[in-house]
Amino acid sequence: MASKVVPAQPVTPFEFELYEDPDHLRTVIASSNQSTHRIDPAKLKLRHRIGRGPFGDVWLATHHQSTEDYDEYHEVAVKMLQPLKEEHMRLVLDKFDGLFSKCQGVENVCFLHGISVMNGKICIVMKFYEGSIGDKMALLKGGKLTLPDVLRYGIELAQGIAGLHAKEILVLNLKPCSFLLNENDQAVLGDIGIPYLLFGIPLTSSDMPRRLGTPNYMAPEQWQPEIRGPITFETDSWGFGCSFVEMLTGVLPWCGKSIEEIYDLVVRKQEKPHIPEGLPPPIENILLGCFEYDLRSRPLMTDILRVFKSSQNAVFVDGGWTGFGSRTIPEKSSGAGYTEWFLSKDHLQVGDMVRSRRPPNSCKPENMDVPEGTVVGLEHNPDRDGFVLVSVHGIHDPLRLPVSTLEKVSFGLAAGDWVHLKEENNKHSPVGILHSINRDGSVAVGFIGVETLWKGKSSELQMAESYFVGQFVRLKTNVLSPRFEWPRKTGGSWASGKIWWILPNGCLIVKFPGRFTIGQENSSFLADPDEVEVVSFNTCPGVFKKYQHLEDFHWAVRPLVIALGIFTAMKVGFFTGKKIQRSRVNRPQGNAVQSKGQYMDGQTSGDGSNQAWFPPSVKNILGVSPAAAR
Known part of the structure; x- marks a missing residue:
């Protein structure tokens, strides 16, 4: 043998x-x-x-x-x-x-x-593979690859990741050391399925970064998926973007930072990795999308694959890209519009029900061009946004509208709606945000307490009250033990805070401008949307309650009111004192008339009648007679 x-x-x-x-x-x-x-x-x-x-x-x-x-x-x-x-x-x-x-x-x-x-x-x-992209980078000068090589490897890796995503498998641990190279110098995804296998299983060590990835490449929602999640396919887009930047620059994301410092930068301060300059605009644009804090605004792996393939030819035609610098990704405000990657996930077909898309974080009622309509025609132009023809009740001719201004409605629900489970589950919050709804009624929802997207049917959901950035909220009176820590006022009642950010699972990040804090300690709190209620001047009964709500806007309101009260009291007292003094000065006084038979001190008149008393002169006090004085 x-x-x-x-x-x-x-x-x-x-x-x-x-x-x-x-x-x-x-x-x-x-x-x-x-x-x-x-x-x-x-x-x-x-x-x-x-x-x-x-x-x-x-x-x-x-x-x-x-x-x-x-x-x-x-x-x-x-x-x-x-x-x-x-x-x-x-x-x-x-x-x-x-x-x-x-x-x-x-x-x-x-x-x-x-x-x-x-x-x-x-x-x-x-x-077994002989080496990895990380090993190859370690042997090169500067520890970085050329853009053509990075694009070639990126296309091969994106194909593998997209294939796993099609099988409902998340990678969650993308990094150059896990990108293996075969005998033909082709990139192969090496670390597959391990976080997927360990997902939801407690380890002997409760170290969260060990379970869900490598800290330098982890997306914000990976750190606390049951609170800041859910973890979705877009989570891998963040790790892929970090790996792509490292292959281009040779610098590890958040190099030299501890796990606690990375958590503070990525999760709390919402900072993004640095990207090199001089990249083709499509690649730069998609890298910006990979580092969006809200996972719904990131591109899918199929989007990355499409952009890389289209940019690969442009790189070889125009020549190499050299002289990489570094710049910081510009911050995106919470009031900015939707990203193109967010909009590209809503694919419209003829027969779909649609409505006008409301601006993000807009709590004011908008005049909707299309409160409800039906798509009757599609018109696509590769050089600009696609257009659709929408039939609206009461309007004879169909309206020609950009796709980006519409959102698909199925069974009365659209992606981004706040929903409530009809049958509550004690394991997680019953209120969440709808991520997707298919034409057959199947839905994917993000809930606090669920690490991944909750899958179910639209018949299990109902519409819930919507929350927006900038609203003031406080815990409901019937909530005795909230899911998250919540501050109280001096009297013991729940404090009111301002919604600063809304996570994809509906978790509210609330700040309390009415509380004076030093530094960043306890500057923000988390809230379950099922446990809070909106606070406004309209909902506050009486003048005193309205004033208390006014104090919620800034901690300086009460000192300012106190200072204004003291200043007003001092001002009133000053004017009152001057008025009293002026009235005393202008009061008429009797003239002392000296007559025969009167004493010089004016105490007794000659006829023995009592007159007004005047203080005696100094001479009388000293016993000096008028003659002696002369």
Whole structure:
């Protein structure tokens, strides 16, 4: 029996026709049995460790496969995960069964041999590749690649990621060190499915960045997905953008920053990585989109793939791009319009119900050109935005309107609407934001407490009260134990705050301008939309309540009112005192008339009648007579 070492060969499915009846041929797809991906640990021999990542160690190993005729020894890479509890290990193994079957045939994705358990640790066995893009960058001067190479690798990787997304698999750990290179210098996605397998499973260490990715490449919603989520396909767009920038510049995103500092920059301060200058405008534009804080405004991987393919030819025609500088991505205000990537996700067809799209964060009623209409025609122009013909009730001729001004309505709901579950679930908030609704009524909603998008039917939802940036809210009186910490006033009642940002799952980020704080400590709080109510002057009964609401606008209102009251009191007192003094000066006084028989001090008149008393002179006090004085 011969023994030899051979490279690992992927087992690809094939089709054949099953001949049972001459008149009825059945086409059958044959593939490897699912049971074959469970590898006996005795057939794996670990040789030495070749890497270490956030999810575990990577080992070079030999996989022994034997048949009746010969033995085969495959050189493989084994990713040994961190220890899990026994009940969680079974869940991971079951999830891998689905992952293994979904990954079969996906282009530009590392081939999986199977899974095993060694020394109480789950081991994912995959094909071994000699190097990665990260290794190649380390050998180059400046540690960066040329734009043509980055675009070529980016197209290959985007194809693999898009293929996984089509199978409902999130990567969540995109970085150059995980982009492997095969013998033809083609990029292959190496780290697939590990965050997907560990998603929702607690580890022995409760370190969130270890579970959901590498901190330098993590999107804002990855840090606390149940609070700041949900995690969606657009989450991978952020990690892909970080990797693309690193390949171009050779600089690790947030280089030199600790995990806490990265969290503060990305999540709290909403800062974005730096991108190089001199890029083709389409590539620069899509990188800007990858770093949008709101995941709904980011491009999908199919959008990135399309832009990269269209830009690749332009780069080679116009020549290379050199002299990269660095600049900061301009901040986008909360009142800015929708991005083109947000608008491109709403595909209209003839027969769709539509309505005018309201500006974002606009709580004022707008005059809608189309309160409700039906698409009766499509008109597309590659040089500008597409147009559609909309039939509106009461108007004879169809209206020709830009696609970007309309939104699709299905079963009375549109993407971006606030919705409420008819049957509440104690595990998560019943109020959320609708992300998508299909023509068959299937919906995807972001809820606080759900790490990914909640999937269901439109019949399970009803419209909820909408919230907008700039509104003042406070906890409802019947809420005794809120989901998140909430400040109180001096008297013990709940304080009112101003909505500063709304996350894609409906979680409200609230700031309290009426509270004086030093620095950034406790400058903002989170709120469940199901636990708060809107506060305005119209809802405040009485003058005192309205004044209390006025204090919510800024902490300086009360000191200013107190200072104004003191100033007014002092001003009134000053004018009152002057008026009293003036009245005393102008009062008429009696003249002292000296007559015969009167004393000089004027105390007693000659006739013995009492007169007004006047103070005695100094001479009288000293006992000096008038004659002596002379």
